[in-house]
Amino acid sequence: MTQNLVKAWTAAKQRLTDGGIDSPVIDARLLLEAAADASRIDIVTDPYRELTPEQTATLDGYVERRLRREPVSHILGRKGFWKVMLSVNNQVLTPRPDTEVIVDLVLKRTTEHQAFNLLDLGVGSGAIILSILAERPAAKGLGIDISSEALAVARENAANLDLNNQVALLRGDWTGGLADENFDIVVSNPPYIATDEIETLEPEVRDHEPRLALDGGADGLDPYRILAPEILRVLKPGGLFAVEIGHTQSKDVEALFTAAGGLDVWTIKDLSDRDRVVTGTKKPLET
Template identity: 70%
Template structure:
């Protein structure tokens, strides 16, 4: 038996609440919108519209998957990030609102009309790189990832956002193979979860996100030990880096970049008032 839009929203929310899903109201609405091909406004202004049998079956399938704690981004195949909508698959990390702090930090340093080149290490879905380029039309960027599957997703997202002409994508292990290339900006959201903590994460992350994008080694800092000197190597003199960190890694990551020779190293907080990004500059006098 099919339901009306308002009945479907309420019953979906109840099923997700019973399954212990976080944000059941939002997830129920998003899945209803996708299954029934409606907008939020449709649900509010035409609540008694009946779902078709096919729409009801699709919604039920979505709910079953979400109740098993599959991420909604995998179910719907997309995720909003900053001001863009991107394709998401199980082969890439689902972008989170916390990571928007990276984008916000970059945009505050580069005026809209400014020409600059950026490098995004561990590009994944392309979320950081594409969100910045979408806001800065004179910029160009290179995204590097060790996963060919991730690069395929980033390539699709760049094309969908009409940014392919300003984006290059390269399979590689961090900065290996970049040789003498230098950039005005380097961003990264490396794996930073300590290995022993991964099993304590929510099922959506632990069971569905790529382990390669999560596991930061015994103390969560393995990637930063590699990246700190390498990011300084590929930055132009005076260039900026912005890297995401775990909420308790500020002092350790700052120390790694300072030891590598970075200047004006600082940590910025996210909207939840947690340490989220470490940022700094390469010495403008360095050659």
């Protein structure tokens, strides 16, 4: 039976609702847009446009995958973040709006034509560093990740955004091999889920995102114990740092960065009013 855009959307929404998917309306629309090569405006202004049999079959396949709790970002191979569109797969975390808090902070602390050196530790898809560099053309960035597969995704995104001349992407273990006091800004979204909590996560995360990017050790704080002193080591005097945290980890992570020598260490909340980013500075040089 021939389907049009509005009927296909309605049917997909119902299937996802019946399957217990949390966001059936948005997910159905995104899958339909991709399957039918349609835009949101097309669905509203031309709702009776018919799908080809191939488009209908593609949409059915997408919906089946979503019902198996595969993330929409993996089904489509892309995810919007801040003002950019990123390629993603199961080798990187799907970028989330919570992480945009870091981007917003850095952009507010810098000016459009300011030149600075930015370091992103655990760069993943490149979401943070590329979103910043896209709006700061005079800045340069280095992204480091231990995963070669993640770096391949970041390199694809850098190329797609025409940022190859601003960013270098290297395989490494956090700050290993980096010189002291070399960066004006350091950012990171490290693994921060406690090991025994991973099995309690939603299937979209537990079964489809890399454990390497999730597992923060027994209490979720292992990466911060490494990062706090190392970030302060590679920051220039007066430099800014910002790290994403789990919403219950603010006091512990603040204490680690304060003990490492961070100044004005505090926590920024996300749009859901949860603690999300610990930030601070390195003591400036005496004048």
